[in-house]
Amino acid sequence: MDSKRTSRRELLKGGATLAGGLTLTSGAVAPALGQTHDHSMATGGSQNDYPMIPGSKELIEYGQRSRYVTSVRMAHPMGGRASPDAFGKVFHVASPLQDSVGVVTPSSLHYVATTRGSFMPDIDPKDHTLTIHGLVDRPLTFTMEDLKRLPSVTRLQFIECAGNRHNGRQKNVQESHGMTSCAEWTGVLLSTLLKECGLKGNATWFVAEGAEEVKGASSMPIAKAMDDCLIAYGMNGEAVRPQNGFPLRLMVPGFEGIFNTKYLRRIKIVDRYYMNYNDFGHLDRTPTEAALAFQIGPKSVITRPSGGQLLPGRGFYEISGLAWSGGGAIRTVEVSTDGGRTWNRAEIKATPQRMAHTRFGYPWTWDGNETEILSRCTDEIGQVQPTREQVAQYWNVPFDRDYRVPGLDNSVMPWRIARDGSVTNGLA
Amino acid sequence: MGSLRLVTIALLLGSPAFAQSATYGVGRATTAEELRNLDISIGPTGEELPPGRGTAKEGAQLFQRKGCVACHGKAGIGGGPAPALQSKKGQDVPIWERERILPLSAPFATTVWDYIHRAMPLGNEGTLTADEVYALTAYLLFVNKVIPEDEVLDKQSLPKVKMPIGDDYGRLPDWKPGTPRLQGYPY
Numbered sequence: 163m164d165s166k167r168t169s170r171r172e173l174l175k176g177g178a179t180l181a182g183g184l185t186l187t188s189g190a191v192a193p194a195l196g197q198t199h200d201h202s203m204a205t206g207g208s209q210n211d212y213p214m215i216p217g218s219k220e221l222i223e224y225g226q227r228s229r230y231v232t233s234v235r236m237a238h239p240m241g242g243r244a245s246p247d248a249f250g251k252v253f254h255v256a257s258p259l260q261d262s263v264g265v266v267t268p269s270s271l272h273y274v275a276t277t278r279g280s281f282m283p284d285i286d287p288k289d290h291t292l293t294i295h296g297l298v299d300r301p302l303t304f305t306m307e308d309l310k311r312l313p314s315v316t317r318l319q320f321i322e323c324a325g326n327r328h329n330g331r332q333k334n335v336q337e338s339h340g341m342t343s344c345a346e347w348t349g350v351l352l353s354t355l356l357k358e359c360g361l362k363g364n365a366t367w368f369v370a371e372g373a374e375e376v377k378g379a380s381s382m383p384i385a386k387a388m389d390d391c392l393i394a395y396g397m398n399g400e401a402v403r404p405q406n407g408f409p410l411r412l413m414v415p416g417f418e419g420i421f422n423t424k425y426l427r428r429i430k431i432v433d434r435y436y437m438n439y440n441d442f443g444h445l446d447r448t449p450t451e452a453a454l455a456f457q458i459g460p461k462s463v464i465t466r467p468s469g470g471q472l473l474p475g476r477g478f479y480e481i482s483g484l485a486w487s488g489g490g491a492i493r494t495v496e497v498s499t500d501g502g503r504t505w506n507r508a509e510i511k512a513t514p515q516r517m518a519h520t521r522f523g524y525p526w527t528w529d530g531n532e533t534e535i536l537s538r539c540t541d542e543i544g545q546v547q548p549t550r551e552q553v554a555q556y557w558n559v560p561f562d563r564d565y566r567v568p569g570l571d572n573s574v575m576p577w578r579i580a581r582d583g584s585v586t587n588g589l590a
Numbered sequence: 591m592g593s594l595r596l597v598t599i600a601l602l603l604g605s606p607a608f609a610q611s612a613t614y615g616v617g618r619a620t621t622a623e624e625l626r627n628l629d630i631s632i633g634p635t636g637e638e639l640p641p642g643r644g645t646a647k648e649g650a651q652l653f654q655r656k657g658c659v660a661c662h663g664k665a666g667i668g669g670g671p672a673p674a675l676q677s678k679k680g681q682d683v684p685i686w687e688r689e690r691i692l693p694l695s696a697p698f699a700t701t702v703w704d705y706i707h708r709a710m711p712l713g714n715e716g717t718l719t720a721d722e723v724y725a726l727t728a729y730l731l732f733v734n735k736v737i738p739e740d741e742v743l744d745k746q747s748l749p750k751v752k753m754p755i756g757d758d759y760g761r762l763p764d765w766k767p768g769t770p771r772l773q774g775y776p777y
Contacts, residue, residue, distance in 0.1 A: 247671070249671070249712070293624070293625075293628055295620055295625055295629065300612065300619060301619065301620035301625065302617035302618065302619065302620060303617060303619075303620045304616070304617040308616050308617050311614075311616050312614060312616055354613075354614075355617075357613060358612045358613065358614060358615075358616065358617060359612075360611075360612070369631050371630075375709070375712075375713075375715045376708065376709035376715065377630065377709060377715070379631065379708075383762075383764075383765040385765055385767065386765055386767075427628075428628055428629075430629065430631050432631075432633060434633065434634065434635075435634075435761070435762070436631060436633045436634070437634055437696070437697060437698050437700075437701050438631070438701065438705075439701060439704070439705040439708075439709070441701075442692060442695075442697075442701055445690075445696075445697070445760075446759065446760045447686050447758065447759060448760045449760040449761055449763065450760065450772060451760055452759075452760035452761065452762050452763075453760075453762065453763045453772040454771060454772055454775070456762055456763070456765075456771065457765070457771040458771070459777055460777070488771065489768075489770060489771065543768060543769075543770060544776075545771070545777060546776055546777060547777065548776075548777040552777070553777060556775070556776070572777065
């Protein structure tokens with residue numbers, strides 16, 4: 163009995179350690195699992211170890227996390243445009259990947275980006291409609307109730323902002339990679355709606371538009387609409403949240419984040435690229451640069467241990483991280499614990515989903531010496547995550563510390579482990 | 591996904607017989623009047639542009655009166671909380687080495703009209719008349735030396751404005767399901 167209780171207590175302590183992550187502030191010492199024993203003089207029995215969280219109407223109606231779990235989002239990038247800014251607008255907000263477990267980002271921690279920083283509209287879903295028009299046989303307007311009558315699709319999908327670039331100045335994985343998240347999205351396939359409207363033969367592009375004050379609009383290929391775009395009203399088991407596009411968001415799997423149009427109110431089917439303001443925003447000089455800033459490449463990052471964390475001592479650690487690709491599902495992830503000299507296959511934690519974060523793990527025993535840990539991935543169509551040096555070599559340009567990968571940055575991220583167990587940015 | 595792809599292929603082939611009937615009959619017909627209010631997309635041909643006209647001189651007054659200066663600076667030179675709208679670099683500087691400014695670097699003048707109309711001024715979006723949008727577009731193109739001060743912009747002339755970028759910008763690849771981000775690129 164007694165030993166059972168002890169192990170239960172240790173389990174609870176272990177749980178708290180996990181929730182708090184490895185120690186985030188340098189200098190503090192992270193308690194290691196199983197080191198402290200709580201030898202009570204009393205027999206234990208029914209002794210109450212913890213104060214109670216009183217029940218309340220609010221907690222009954224809508225739950226809350228423990229006050230000991232303090233992981234939060236932050237304005238991104240550090241030292242960049244403020245969120246909220248002088249107008250009260252929110253621009254870029256990064257998710258705390260260092261504390262993530264599994265592959266689903268809680269809606270309250272999902273990264274947020276707005277084009278030019280738009281105000282969040284407070285939309286009554288009863289008044290919200292989606293209109294599809296242009297090169298169709300029948301322009302149709304759908305209410306939210308209409309959309310929920312149609313066959314639904316639920317799936318995991320990551321979104322990543324084009325600004326999710328890592329560099330040597332960033333301190334932790336939230337700063338370097340926090341502009342991506344993955345949620346479970348539910349809605350109607352755009353192809354279902356387009357078939358209701360009847361596409362005309364000359365339909366080649368579509369423009370999706372939001373209902374926020376700047377009515378953000380993007381041009382996308384009709385082949386994408388017919389392949390896998392989703393008109394989502396659900397996110398992680400409840401309604402999409404306002405920061406993520408309530409009541410309706412267009413999900414465009416694997417394309418740059420801005421295409422995932424929030425507050426979706428209108429889709430216009432057209433016969434050419436419309437060069438809307440959002441499209442102008444990613445105007446590039448060459449077709450090569452344009453292509454590399456469009457569909458997201460294979461990318462992975464180790465989230466634990468990562469920058470700002472501290473290994474309490476030598477011994478066993480599971481290295482944990484996330485991998486994703488706009489090319490489809492992740493096929494393999496490899497981890498190096500010797501600065502990239504040798505690579506070993508990591509374990510993929512569940513069946514990888516198309517265009518979704520995939521959790522990987524790699525068993526590692528740290529010998530206490532300084533080293534660098536890295537991850538790289540390959541997706542189902544064979545695209546491989548490169549190092550920055552490999553990209554420079556491919557384009558036949560000289561490589562230096564400040565080399566900027568063209569297009570969306572999917573290069574390998576190194577974390578440096580010092581003898582004292584501190585983890586820092588390997589690009590610094 | 592397999593069957594969906596087949597449907598995709600069938601639809602892309604544009605079989606009109608296939609696309610004719612609705613499967614579920616959910617959703618209501620959008621009226622022409624609803625579309626007149628809702629369709630604010632102005633494509634490169636300008637076919638959606640409304641009647642109206644404006645010049646840079648009228649636009650200069652509007653730029654003051656509508657409060658544009660407060661955020662974009664005098665004559666759009668910047669310095670405020672919103673982006674600069676007038677280039678500080680000379681016309682002899684190649685376009686890709688100049689600032690990225692909508693009424694200077696956009697491939698089509700229609701994009702400028704579309705954006706002012708849909709998204710400006712901050713807090714009063716959608717309140718500008720067609721004449722006012724033509725005038726503001728003319729003014730911003732004029733301060734960037736894209737058009738002369740006396741050019742009248744309207745439904746016919748706006749899509750014909752020659753933007754300095756010309757044809758010097760990258761087109762997106764022909765996207766198909768399951769293709770890499772760039773053909774031949776291993777990463």
